[in-house]
Amino acid sequence: MGAPRISFEPETFAELEGWAGDDHAAAFVAFCKSAPRVIERATATSTNSRPQPSEALLKACRRACELSRVNQGSVSGDVARQFFEENFTPYRLSYEGAPGILTGYYEPELSGARRRSDKFFVPVYARPDDLVNLIDEAERGARAGERTHARRTAEGLKPYFTRAEIDQGALEAQGLELLYVEDPIDLFFMQVQGSGLIRFEDGSTVRLTYAGKNGFDYTSIGRFLIDNGLFPSEDMTLQALIDWLKADRIRARDVMWKNESYVFFKELGPVSESAALGVDDIALSPGRSIAVDTAFHEIGTPIFVRAPRLTHADDSSTGFSRLMIAQDVGSAIKGPERGDLFFGTGLQAGQRAGQTKHEGRFIVLLPNGPRAARSTSETNATP
Numbered sequence: 459m460g461a462p463r464i465s466f467e468p469e470t471f472a473e474l475e476g477w478a479g480d481d482h483a484a485a486f487v488a489f490c491k492s493a494p495r496v497i498e499r500a501t502a503t504s505t506n507s508r509p510q511p512s513e514a515l516l517k518a519c520r521r522a523c524e525l526s527r528v529n530q531g532s533v534s535g536d537v538a539r540q541f542f543e544e545n546f547t548p549y550r551l552s553y554e555g556a557p558g559i560l561t562g563y564y565e566p567e568l569s570g571a572r573r574r575s576d577k578f579f580v581p582v583y584a585r586p587d588d589l590v591n592l593i594d595e596a597e598r599g600a601r602a603g604e605r606t607h608a609r610r611t612a613e614g615l616k617p618y619f620t621r622a623e624i625d626q627g628a629l630e631a632q633g634l635e636l637l638y639v640e641d642p643i644d645l646f647f648m649q650v651q652g653s654g655l656i657r658f659e660d661g662s663t664v665r666l667t668y669a670g671k672n673g674f675d676y677t678s679i680g681r682f683l684i685d686n687g688l689f690p691s692e693d694m695t696l697q698a699l700i701d702w703l704k705a706d707r708i709r710a711r712d713v714m715w716k717n718e719s720y721v722f723f724k725e726l727g728p729v730s731e732s733a734a735l736g737v738d739d740i741a742l743s744p745g746r747s748i749a750v751d752t753a754f755h756e757i758g759t760p761i762f763v764r765a766p767r768l769t770h771a772d773d774s775s776t777g778f779s780r781l782m783i784a785q786d787v788g789s790a791i792k793g794p795e796r797g798d799l800f801f802g803t804g805l806q807a808g809q810r811a812g813q814t815k816h817e818g819r820f821i822v823l824l825p826n827g828p829r830a831a832r833s834t835s836e837t838n839a840t841p
Contacts, residue, residue: 464754464794466549466824474548474762474821476779485781486538488746489760490526492785493519495738496758508594508752514827515756518545542781546760546823551794558795560765560778560818562811563651563749563788565665565734565803570639570656578638580645582656583629585669585722590615592673596737596752598789606789607673618672622715636666636723643703646714647696649721650676652788653734655803665732666723674718676789682716696812719789734803736786744802745772749786754794755822759784763797765818770810771799778818795820 471477496519500511511519525533525541533541571578588610598606608615619628625642637656639645648654652668680699683689689702703710726732733741736749737757748761755761761784766777782799791798799814801807 462553462555462794464551464553466822467552469548469550469821471543471548474764474779476764476776477762477781480762480779480781481535482538482542482781483533483535484743485746485760485783486522486526486533486541488743488783488785489758490522491743492736492738492740492758492783493522495740497523499738508597509756511756511758512825512827514825515758517827518825519758521545542760542823546825548762548821549824551820551822553794555793557817558793558797558819560763560768560797560799560814560816562771562799562801562814564801564807564811565653565655566644566648566651566808567655567657567804568639568644568648570637570658572637572658574635574638578640580639580642581635582637582639582645582648582666583624583634583722584636584724586629586632586634589618589670589672589722591670595668595670596757596787598671598787603675605673607671618674619720620672620674620715620718621720622718624672624720625711625715634722636725637664641704643700643710643714646717647700649719652721654723655729663729665726665729665734667726667735669722669724671722671789672718672720674720676719677717678790679713679717683713696808734800736800740785742785742800743783744800744807745780746782747785747800748782749788749791749798749800750784751792751794751796752787753792755784757784757787759825760823761797762821762823763799763818764821765816768814768816768818770813771801778816781823 496511496515500516522541529537590608590610591606592608593604593606605617607618609618639656654666656664656666680694684691684694703713726735736742736747748763750761760781762781764779768778769775771778786798786800788798795818797818797820801811
């Protein structure tokens with residue numbers, strides 16, 4: 459089954475419920491974090507099939523960078539709102555299919571150590587030298603179902619080791635261990651989130667970020683448990699799933715192996731000197747960054763997200779109405795209105811992310827000027 463065809467139906471900013479009350483300055487700061495990356499990518503030599511940024515988005519990014527420079531990085535809410543309203547036009551998406559779904563992700567905090575011990579024995583692996591990208595990392599969601607990475611061998615490219623094979627020692631004695639954590643279940647969920655903050659016993663910290671994966675499709679173990687009658691769907695939350703897994707370690711191992719996808723990490727340095735990163739090494743902004751399907755949305759695009767029943771994100775009784783910036787991707791993020799909201803770092807962020815699975819609508823702010831279709835699924839659909 460192919461991707462849905464979508465059309466863009468123009469609206470006005472005055473029609474956007476919640477637009478006037480949003481924090482446009484915060485959205486502008488987030489937009490400016492990805493703008494330089496978009497500009498850099500336009501001048502980089504492409505070695506894959508990922509589309510170059512559109513000229514219209516590039517123009518908006520350059521204007522944002524100049525506006526930020528002139529104002530020394532401090533732009534008022536009124537100026538930020540004027541920037542978005544002058545450089546973009548809001549469009550509602552129209553397509554056949556299920557309504558959009560919003561989930562949440564975050565950066566977990568784990569205890570760890572540089573050396574293996576009885577307490578810290580679960581290795582966190584760096585990217586292996588024989589791991590080869592078959593597609594651009596930004597296209598993982600857009601090209602789900604395809605093998606994204608492979609293993610380079612003397613006989614040519616082969617499928618990489620599965621999660622089960624790696625857990626059973628396929629990468630041992632290669633010097634890939636960045637550090638060690640206490641619990642394989644905690645490592646599993648750090649891999650699902652794509653980043654993590656590691657706190658050592660001396661109080662120092664290091665931030666880890668995604669460095670590649672083994673190329674297998676992501677499989678939701680929560681969905682596996684529900685579909686096989688092992689867990690009631692109405693009770694499924696991130697914390698409930700973690701509790702279920704930790705109640706029986708052998709059972710947990712077998713279930714986690716159902717997700718053959720395995721993520722490798724790299725270090726970014728101390729927490730005080732780094733930030734959680736999205737695709738293209740974009741520094742993420744809690745509450746403003748969203749992971750999207752790049753088959754439909756360019757990285758760097760502002761998207762106004764409306765989810766009336768999502769009230770826990772900012773403790774609002776009126777629901778979620780916020781301008782987000784497309785700054786990340788995920789293997790499970792597939793569809794025109796499928797979004798993953800970045801909640802930040804730590805326990806509270808994890809609790810809010812784990813509670814998030816709500817219907818939501820996208821109003822995409824497309825930059826004024828010529829735009830190219832994002833994919834064959836959008837042929838003749840771009841306004």
